Amino acid sequence: MIENPMILFPLLILFLPLLSFIIVIFFGNKLPRQGDWVAVGSIVTTFLLACYLFLQMFLNYDPDFSHGASFSWINLGEFKINLGILVDNLTIVMLLIVTLVSSCTHIFSLAYMKGDIRYNRYFAYLGLFTFSMNGIVLADNLISMYMSWELVGVSSYLLIGHWFEKDSAANASKKAFLTNRVGDIGFFIGIMLLYSAVGAFAFNPIFESIAGGQAIAGTTLTIAGLGIFMGAVGKSSQFPLHIWLPDAMEGPTPVSALMHAATMVAAGVYMCVRLFPIFTPSALIVIAYIGAITAILAALIAVSQNDIKKVLAYSTVSQLGFMILAVGTGVYTAAFFHLLTHAMFKANLFYCSGSVIHSMHHALHKAHDHDTDPQDMRNMGGFKDKMPITYFSMLVSTLAIAGVPLFSGFLSKDAILAGTLSFAQHHPEHFLLPFFGFLAAALTAFYMFRLIFMTFHGNPNIKSIVKNIHESPKEMTSPIVLLGSLSFFIFYTLPHNFNPMKDKGWFTDLIVPRNSAVPGSLTSNEIAEYAHHAHYLAMGLSLIVASIGILLAYLMYQKKVISAKNISEKFGFFYDWSLNKFYFDENYNRYLYQPFLRLAHTISWLDWEFYDKYFINGFGKLTKLLSTVSGKFDYSGIDQGFVDGFGRASNTVGKLLRNVQTGRLQNYLLFVVAGILVIIIAQAF
C-alpha cells in the first residue's frame, strides 16, 4: 500500500467525497436522516486531512516541496497516458480552500435545505462536485484535469438545476453547461495542440519541452495557450462567456457559495496558475485584457442590480476578472492569493445572503405574503439589530472585498494592482489595464457597501416583514462566523510579521512564482522586482479608490445626500445598460442563438421536406417497385413453374404408374415371368 501520507492523504481527500456520493445517491433514502451524515462526515474528514497536509507544509516551510505519484492508464505502444497526482504547496492550499468551503457548505445546507424534496440527492451531488474539484486540483496531467473539468461541469449542471421544476432553474443549468462547453472545446484544442507537439500530457514534460523551445514555440504555443485559457474563460466565467454565472444563482444558495468561492469558478483561475509557464507573452496580453474587461464590466453591472444574489454574482465575476488580470500581467501568485482570500470572504458573503434570504422567507411566510421577492434588496433594510451575527460577519467580509486595510482582500487585491501597475509602467501602451483595475476596485467598494446599507441599515422598507426577521439557526451561523473571521489579514501574514500593509507572510514564502517556461519571457524575479517598485503607489491608489467607493455608497444609500434616483435618471442610458447587464443575453440571443436556430430550422426543413421526401421516400418507392417485380417473378416463375411443376410432374408420373399396380397377384406373376424371360433372352445373346 501507499505509505507516504503526502500521497495517501490527498488520495483520500480525492476519493472520500466520491464514496459519499455513491453511498448517498444509491442508499440515501434507506439511511437515517437520508444519509446527510455520510456526506457531512466524509467532507469534514477530508477537511481534517487537508488541515494535516497544511500543517505539514507549514512545518516543512519549503517552497519547493513537491510529491507526485502516477500510474499507467493507457499504454498502446507509442500512445501512453499516465494518470497521477501532484502534491505541492499550491495543491495543498487549494485543497484546504476546497475542503473548508465544501465543509461549510455541507453544514450550512443541513439547515438551509431541511425538508427539501431531494434532500439526499442534493448532498450526493455536493460530494460529486467536491470530488471533481479535488480531481482538478490534484491532477498532474492535462487528461485527468480535463476529465475532472468536465465532471465539474456536470455536477454544477445537476446542482444549479436542483429545483428543476422551476423553468428558470432548468434553463440556468442548461445555460451553464452549454456555455462551459464552448470554453471546453477551446481547452480540448489546446490540450491536443500541446500533445501533438510535445507528445505528453503531464505538466512537467510539457514545461520542459516548452523551455527547450524546440517542440513548440511562437504562434502555435500562443494558440495552444489561448485554447487552454478558453477553458478558464468558460469555467471562471470571463467575458464573453460570463453570462452563465449570474443565472446560476437559480441553484440553492449554499451551492452558489461553493461554486463562487471554491469549486467551479476557482477551477479556471487555478488552472491558469498551474499552467502559467506555458503562456507566451502575447497570450498573456490577451488574458490580461480579458480579465480587465471582465472586472470592469461585471462591476458596472453590479452597481445597479437589486437582487442581493445578483450583486454577489457579478462581484464574483468582477473578482475573477481581477485574478485573470493578475495572471495576464505575470503576477500569478497574486492571482492565487486573491483566489484564496476571495474564497473565504465570497463564500461568507453568500452564506450571509443565504441567511438573510432564509429569514426573509420565514418572515414572508409568517406574514402570508407570497408576492414580495425575498431576494430583492429594496424589500430589506434595518436588519442590523435583528441579525447581528450575520450583519457583523457580512460587514467584515465586505470590508475585505472592498480592499480595506487589516482585512485579507486588501493584501491580495493590492498585490494584483501593484502587478498591473508595474506591468503598465513597463508597457505604457497597456495603460488601460491598471485603469480598469482601479476603477473596478472603486466600483467594488461602492456596490458592496450599497448592498450592506440597503440590507442592514436605514429604515425598514416593509415594516410587517422586519418584526419577523430573526437570526438563523446555529448550523448556518457557525460557518458564517468561521469564514467571517478568516477575512482578517492575520491568517495570511503569519508567521513572519504582523504588518497589515504588507502581503509578506507564509503565503508569499511558500507559494513562490515559477519562471515562465516560454523562452524570452520575464523571469519571476524581474516581475516581482517591478511589482515591488509599484507597491506603494498601488497601495495608495487602491486605498483612495476604496475610500471613494465607500464614501459614495455612504452618501447615496445611508445619508441619502446624493439621490441615487437622480443620478440614474441623469445617466439614464448607462443606467439602463448596467441594469440590463449590457444586454449581453439579448444580443447573444439576437445575433447568436436566433441565427443558429434559423439555420437549424432551415436544415431541418431541408431534411424533412427535401431529403426525406424525395431521397428517402424515392428510395422507398424504388425498392417497392423492384420488390413487386421480384415478387411476381418469385411467385409465378419460381413457385408456380418450378416448385409446383416438380410436384405436378411427380403427380402425373405417379398416376400413370399407378395403373400397373392392379392388386392382382396373377398379373404380378405374369410380370415376373416376363421379366425373367427378358433376362434369359438377354443372357442368351
Place this chain on the structure above:
Amino acid sequence: MNSLDSYLFISSMLFCLGLFGVITRRNAIAVLMGVELILNAANINFVAFSKFNGMNLDGHIFALLVIVLAAAEAAVALAIIINIYNNMNTVNIDDVSELKR
C-alpha cells in the same frame, strides 16, 4: 429315353403347365393345383440331377422334403380357401379384393 434331357424336358413342360395354370385360372383351387405342378417339376429336376450327376441321395432327400412341404402348403392353402368360401361364398380370386378397397 435314359438321358437327362428327357427328364428336364418333362420337368420344364410340367413347370410351364403349372405356371400357365397359376396365371390363367380364376378358381383358387385350380391355382393351387398349378402350384403343385410347379413343385413337382422341381422334384423331377432334383431326382434327375441326383441320378445322372452322381449326387448320391441328396436330390432324393430334397424331393421328399418338397413333398412334405407341398402337403403342408396344400393343407394351409385349402384351409384359407375354405374360410374364404365360407365368408364370401366364392372361390374366384378376382372377387377376393377386400384389401384393395
